[in-house]
Amino acid sequence: MRRLLSTLLTTLALPLAAPAAHADEAAASAMLDEMAGNAGRLRVFLQAMPKGGDLHNHLGGSVYAEDFLKVAAAKGMCADAGITRIVAGPCPEDLQIGRMAEKDPFTYARLIDAISTRGFQKGIGPALVSGHNQFFSSFRKFGPAAEGEDARWLADAFASAGRNNLVYVELMHNPDSTIPFMLSAPDGPLDAEGIAAAYKRDLPAAQALVAPAMAEVDKEEAFAKKRLSCGAKAADPGCDVAMNYIYSAMRGLPPQVVWRSMLAGFVLADKDPRFVGVNIVMPEDDPVALRDYDLHMAMFRFLEAKYPKVKVTMHAGELALGLVPPKDLEDHIGKAVASGARRIGHGVDIAYEVNAPETLARMAREGVAVEINLTSNAVILGVEGGVHPLHLYRSMGVPVMLSTDDEGVLRSDMTNEHVRAVQQQGLHYADLKELARNSLEYSFAPGASLWAGRRYGDAVAPCAADFAAASCKAFLVKNEKAMLQARLEMNFDRFERSLDRFKNKNGAAGD
Incomplete structure (x- = not known):
């Protein structure tokens, strides 16, 4: 599933010139603008529109409540007396x-509401519960059903990506076999001066995690491939999606535990090419996460020096005025960039940072991209529409891309993120196309880019004349990133040449 060479080379047999602008792009742009006010037709169009990669996707949050409940039912699990969570x-x-699913659908629906954010997307969640608290508390409520099911959820993640016409996903996923190492961290404090000693103490045990973790992921991928009938005539479209992984450190835990979670990620990413980076997760407004933010940045800097090939993306700026005091909005994104982050997840509070102009300029200059999660930011932070910083980033030359965050808990998908981008952010077809290209250009997929100097439409020399040229094929075979980018361009070409299917009976795209 991770290598799409045969699919791509088959497609390359079709004639396709390298320049990215096609004659039908203007027609697609006009069609999208006509549809913008018609939610149904817009969804149909955007569902089919090619999308690049989803670079901010948590495996544990990608699962819908209904899927957790199916597994829970099969395991003989129950709801608690208050219908608020899954219990053994x-x-x-x-x-x-x-029984509830068959005999008591209204109570079953209450349980779905309890373990997801259903309703919060439309402002009809319980008045006494914030979207923030409902979201983060959901993970504890469905946790018992999630245990031991990562392979199933992985298959679902592939399927969702295929259904939404993605070509690539970077999935945040920590193999279960690494968890005991993290949780067995010693008690006691850890400060920046103690990181080197902790590294010397913990490195042998962290290195011993690599083989079991790789074997675990091998089994999960094999299960997913079988579940999706990959290789068969009726294979799920998700089989054609390339997927790599991001390991997540846990910022809301005691320092020694955070340290071990981060060390495990760097060591694994250094050895397993499927793990292309390390992130840090959990609520950024958590008191421990706020207290130890500078310590976590010091951990990143130390490990980046030890493992310079491991790339870093960080949740930073997933905060909003009112959620925390203004002083907690002052510098998280700037510190993350200064500590080696090549991408920023969320980045919502950038306008409140004291050095925002300098941070934005640095991000633009160094190509530090922002993973934009529109549904997540609306539900968890209450930030949407004109308050969202998407346009601020773009106006300052900072690359952005759309992503899903936790599509199951948030009751969304990648197509819905595009619908929001059009209807709430006013983006047009060319904008969406740029964001899709950004999602591959700024991904951590290995290999060189298809584009010279990150100029979309200006292909590197081997592919400048024709993607089907022998020189281009040889280049693509050696560079997974370029291969994915070429596939996206060919998908755009096919899409833009088949626009008649979206016209109504009068030959128009709008109402």
Whole structure:
């Protein structure tokens, strides 16, 4: 599933000139503008529109509540008496999830609401619960059903990506076999001066994690491939999606635990090419995360020096005025960039940073991209529409791309992120196309880019004349990133040549 060489080379047999602008791009742009006010037709168009990569996608949050409940029912699990979470059985018959699904659909619906953010997207969640608290508390509520099911969720992640016409995903995923190392961290404090000693102490145990973790992911991918019928005539479209992984450090835990989670990620990413980077997750407004933010940055700087080939993306600026005091909005993004982040996840509070102009200029200059999560920011932070910084970043030359964050808990998908981008952010077809290209250009996929100097439409010399040229094929075979980019361009070409399917009976795209 990760290598699409045969698919790409088959497609390359079709004639396609290298320049990125096609004669039908203007027609696609006009069609999207006509559809912008018609939600149904817009969804149909954007569902089919090619998309690049999803670079900010948590495996644990990608699962819909209904899928957790199916697994829970099969395991004989129950709802608690308050219908607020999944718990282990046995239990009275009326709390058995399997029975509830068949005999008591209204209570079953209450349980779905309890373990997801259903309703919060439209402002109809419970008035006494914020979207922020509902979102982050959901993970504890469905946790028992999630245990041991990563292979199933991985298959679902591939399927969702294929259904939404993505070609690439960087999935945040920590193999279960690495968790005991993290949780067995010693008690006691850890400060920046103690990081070197902690590294010497913990490195042998971290290195011992690599082989079991790689074997675990091998099994998960094999299960997903079988579940999606990859290689068969009726293979799921997700089989054609390339996927790599991002390991996540856990910022809301004691310093020794955070350190071990980060070390495990760097060591694994250094050895397993499927793990292309390290991130840091959990609520940024958590008191421990706020207290230890500078310490976490010091950990990143130390490990980046030890493992210079490992790339870093950080959740930073997932904060909003009112969620935390203004002083906590002053510098997280700037510090993340200064500590080696090549991408920023969320970046919502950039306008409140004291050195925002300098940070934005540096991000633009160094190509530090922002993973934009529109549904997530609306539900969790209440930031949407004109308040969202998407246009601020673009106006300052900072590259951005759309991503899903936790599509299952948030009740969204990548196409919905594009719908929001059009209807709430006023983006046009050319903008969406640029963001899709950004998602591959600024991905951590290995190899060189298809584009010379990051100028879209200006292909590197081997592919300048024709993607089907022998020189280009040889280049693509050696460079996964360029291969994915070429596939996206060919997908755009096919899409823009088949616009008639979106016209209504009168030959128009709008109402």
